[in-house]
Amino acid sequence: MRERVRFFDLLRCVAAVAVIAIHVLAPYRHELGAIPFDQWATAVSINSISRWAVPVFILITGALMLSDKRDFELGYYVKRRLGKVLIPFLVWSLFYAYLSGWTAQGFDGQTAKEVLIDSPHHATYYHLGFFYYFIPLYFVIPFFQWVVKQDNDAALYAFVVLWLMTTLLFLLGVKGPWSAELWLYSGYLPLGYLLFKKLPLNRLVVIGFTWLGVVALLVTVYMVLSNSVEAGKYTVGRWLSYKTLNVVLAASMVFVVCRYLSDHLSANAHNVVSLISQHSLGIYLLHPIFLWSMKAFGWYQGHPIWVIPVWVVLSGGGALALSWLLARSKKTAWLLP
Numbered sequence: 001m002r003e004r005v006r007f008f009d010l011l012r013c014v015a016a017v018a019v020i021a022i023h024v025l026a027p028y029r030h031e032l033g034a035i036p037f038d039q040w041a042t043a044v045s046i047n048s049i050s051r052w053a054v055p056v057f058i059l060i061t062g063a064l065m066l067s068d069k070r071d072f073e074l075g076y077y078v079k080r081r082l083g084k085v086l087i088p089f090l091v092w093s094l095f096y097a098y099l100s101g102w103t104a105q106g107f108d109g110q111t112a113k114e115v116l117i118d119s120p121h122h123a124t125y126y127h128l129g130f131f132y133y134f135i136p137l138y139f140v141i142p143f144f145q146w147v148v149k150q151d152n153d154a155a156l157y158a159f160v161v162l163w164l165m166t167t168l169l170f171l172l173g174v175k176g177p178w179s180a181e182l183w184l185y186s187g188y189l190p191l192g193y194l195l196f197k198k199l200p201l202n203r204l205v206v207i208g209f210t211w212l213g214v215v216a217l218l219v220t221v222y223m224v225l226s227n228s229v230e231a232g233k234y235t236v237g238r239w240l241s242y243k244t245l246n247v248v249l250a251a252s253m254v255f256v257v258c259r260y261l262s263d264h265l266s267a268n269a270h271n272v273v274s275l276i277s278q279h280s281l282g283i284y285l286l287h288p289i290f291l292w293s294m295k296a297f298g299w300y301q302g303h304p305i306w307v308i309p310v311w312v313v314l315s316g317g318g319a320l321a322l323s324w325l326l327a328r329s330k331k332t333a334w335l336l337p
Helices: 002-024 037-048 053-065 074-099 109-117 126-139 141-149 153-171 181-186 188-197 203-231 245-264 267-278 280-296 304-327
Strands: none
Touching (some): 002 126, 002 267, 002 304, 037 203, 037 304, 074 109, 074 126, 126 181, 126 280, 141 153, 153 181, 188 245
16 A cells, blocks of 8 residues: 555656646747747747646546445445535636636736636636546546456456547547547546556566657657747647547656656655645645736746746645645635545
């Protein structure tokens, strides 16, 4: 159990940092031609190699929940699993609808109202879009749990292989029934379980997954940069989607490498990683509060090679501290699943 905790701690930690980096660099993405090319290319390259972050959270969910051997109880599942995520999401959606009305010029109540009214279709703030495709996965998790309990590994492998083929089709723009969002996200669940419970962890496997992931990342960076330069504006096609084969390969690499490296962390390093992991979802939910000033007042002038790390530390550290404070009281701890 100790090894599993260390492993998932490291995964949550690196995924949380990568998510923040993606949000920090957002103002640079559309600045092609407006800022020096090396600055734009640096930010876009970091964006391109970080897209595995959100899929890693889904892989973790699949690995943990499909490994749960307890009998399925609907009441417990709805209250303790689905409700634990759904209720905080609704509360934070209200808060961020309010925050969306604030700019450097002051508060615009009409904007906040419009954002809230449109919330059934669009997230009230950029980072909350994750929950619009994550929460529906709770309706397919019981099916995968049932398959696992039948000891039918062949069915899981077949599903994942078929799913991987459709992520390639989606990347290539080939439309079909597989283009459904729920289908393209659901495959991460059994993949996470198989990478966790069935994949042998040895040097050859780690090297193989590392090569696949690195190649996928390099191709992604090249395609995004070249396509954008050719178009004269920032354009990504589907290369930065969470539902494409290149991102799946990168996320799988991070999963396997962290699983391998977790046992090599020092005690002090693991203490830090464990603290960040414990508050990873709180960090995810809260860090935009600390990025608001950066984006509202344009406090991102400078080369992204140093601006991004600085704001990752500032916003991530602030979110960690606030998450820790909220978790100390039972009256507020439920706000952070």
